[in-house]
Amino acid sequence: MRPNLSKLPWAAIRIVMSVVIVVAVGLSYSLWWPPLSGWIDTTLSAQRTASAANENGHAADDAPESGVAEVTSLELTPQARMNLGLTPEFLTPIELSNYRRSITVPAVVVAKPGRSSIVVSSPLNGVVTHVHAVTGEAVQPGDLLFEVRLTYEDLVETQTAYLKTISELEVENREIVRLEEATRSGAISGKQLLERRYAKEKLEAFAKSQREALRLHGLSDRQIEAIGRDGKLLGDLKIVAPDVDSHAQDDELRLSQIAAHPVSFTQSLDTPLPKAHSSEQKLLVIDDLRIHKGQAITSGERLCSLSDYTQLFIEGKAFENDVTAIAEAAQQGWTVDAVFSGSTGQQVVRGLNLAFVSNSIHPESRTLSLFVELPNEMVRDKTNAEGQRFVAWKYRLGQRLELRIPVEEWENQIVLPIDAVVKEGADWFVFQQNGKHFTRVPVHVRHRDQRTVVIANDGSIYPGDVIARKAAHQMQMAIKNQSGGAIDPHAGHAH
Known part of the structure; x- marks a missing residue:
């Protein structure tokens, strides 16, 4: 008699089915286990390989491959602009200008010979x-x-002799006038009058020589006449x-x-x-x-x-190898910049005239001297209660500085301050203003020095574009931070 499963309890049915499945799996073990084991091993090996590759090559992965989009634009609030120092004077349109490549030489403020x-x-x-x-x-x-x-005996004696001669001349003149009247009346002969006239001529000759002696002593014609007129010695x-x-x-x-x-x-x-x-x-x-x-x-x-101290000289000391370049600058009439360093930073005096270049090279230091005109400025003017006036000048003798002498000129160039560019790997970037946003633009740097950079006019930026002229390094750090990349503290600095 066959058992009726419908009448068995549900728990018993589950037990029977489990036993049947276990028996079937055990009987077919040799058929399904080898393929399953191979698939598991392959999957685990692939996962380990991908993990190792991700750890070793994460720094070289591009943003699109890592799933993070690269940020090239930065929005700055008005407060952020002020914090970065981006005032209107540092947000100006690009203009083409002439760039003069310069050399720097040490210099010192000196007196102007024959004038100072x-x-x-x-x-x-x-x-x-x-x-x-x-x-x-x-x-x-x-x-x-x-x-x-005065205790100069010769001057005193010459004045005395001249005054005596002038007095004698006055006496002779009066005597001549008297004798002329007497001669006309016939009271005396004309011989006496002629003798007096000869004596007058001798006195006039003495007076002339004495006046010349007084001139040699430094007296003027007016002073000599005053002696004869007033009868007083000086x-x-x-x-x-x-x-x-x-x-x-x-x-x-x-x-x-x-x-x-x-x-x-x-x-x-x-x-x-x-x-x-x-x-x-x-x-x-x-x-x-x-x-x-x-x-x-x-x-x-x-x-x-x-x-x-109103007009001074700056004496620069250039090396012997710079003689040709300095001579070219002098011939072109290019102006020179002077850089003074102080506790408040550097002060640049622009547009100074190159007066002359020495024609000889110092035999020991092998340097060439060049002289630049330096107009001075008064910084203090005070008069005390006694009427004594004291002044102070901005530039002082012996003050040390540097001269920037142009040696080559490039026309129609895009010239920006050095703080307007930032370097990232092999690329240089500037930040172009578009409303509230500043877009990072790659550029080609033709030349750079400690102050300025020359950007190639190749279409990356155009005259009229508004470029941030400072804080490029800080904005580059902000973009790197927004991109999720690790911030390199030395990014943007060229060592």
């Missing part, structure tokens, strides 16, 4: 009665520096500041009758300065003051020196 220094000497012997100047004070041509009482000498450009101050000695403006004088601060202190005149600084009141001085003795 003036020596004041005593023209005659005497004793200093007053010193109006102080060391470091600023004066102008015509200002009174020293007063001297005993006090006033020494004033000379003029660098004009010799009008040196045409005559400043003797006792000549008015001169003293350098130092006491006045209230409300009193206007005399006309001599007009800003239109040159200022001379008193250096090396060597005399004092009561000191006896001799003719030709140095009293002080005055320095004119």
Whole structure:
């Protein structure tokens, strides 16, 4: 009798079916196990190979292969622009300009020979009665520096002899007038009148020679005439500041009758300065003051020196190999840039004229000297309660700097600051502004130095495009960060 499965409980049916399946799998083991084992081994091996390749070659995978899209544009908020220093002056359209490739040479500020220094000497012997100047004070041509009482015997004797001759001439003239009247009336003969006229001619000849002697001592015609007119000897000498450009101050000695403006004088601060202190005149600084009141001085003795700092020279020292390039720059009339370094950074003075280039090379250092004109600027001008004026100049003798001398000129070039480009591998990039976005654009750098780069005008960027002229390195770091790549702290720096 066959069992009725429909009447068996469901649990018993599951047990029977499980036993049947286990028996069937065991009987067919040799048929299905080898293929399944091979498939499992192949799959595991492929997964291990892919994992190793991903670990070793992850840095070389391109963004599209890794599934991450490369970012080439950056949106900057107004605050971000200010943080990067992208003010309107650093977001300007490209303009074609001429680029001059330059060489840098060390230099120093020096005096202008024959112009920057003036020596004041005593023209005659005497004793200093007053010193109006102080060391470091600023004066102008015509200002009174020293007063001297003359002790020069030859000058005193010549003045005395000339004054005596002038007096004798006056007596002879009166006598001649009297004799002429007497001769016309017949009271005396004409012989006496003729003798007086001969005596007058002799006195006139003496007076002429004495006037020439006084001129040799430094007196002018006006001063000599004053001696004869006033009958007084000139005993006090006033020494004033000379003029660098004009010799009008040196045409005559400043003797006792000549008015001169003293350098130092006491006045209230409300009193206007005399006309001599007009800003239109040159200022001379008193250096090396060597005399004092009561000191006896001799003719030709140095009293002080005055320095004119309004125009100086920069002396550059170029190497012997740069002689040809510097000569070409001088021939072309190209201007020179001076770079001063200080605590606040570098200051560049542009457009200086190359005055001349030395015709000889220093035998020991093998350097060539070149001289550049440097107009100076006054940075301080103060007058104290005693009327003494002190000034300070921007550029000082002995100050060290660098000169940038152009040696080659390229016309119609795209010239940008060095901070406007960034290097990534073999590529150079600039950032072009498109509204709020800054797009990274690859460019070809033809030439670069420490300050500027020359970009090839090959169509990557055009004149008129607005380019960020600084912070290219920071924007490149931001793009790398957005792309998900590791940030290289040295990216964009060329070592």
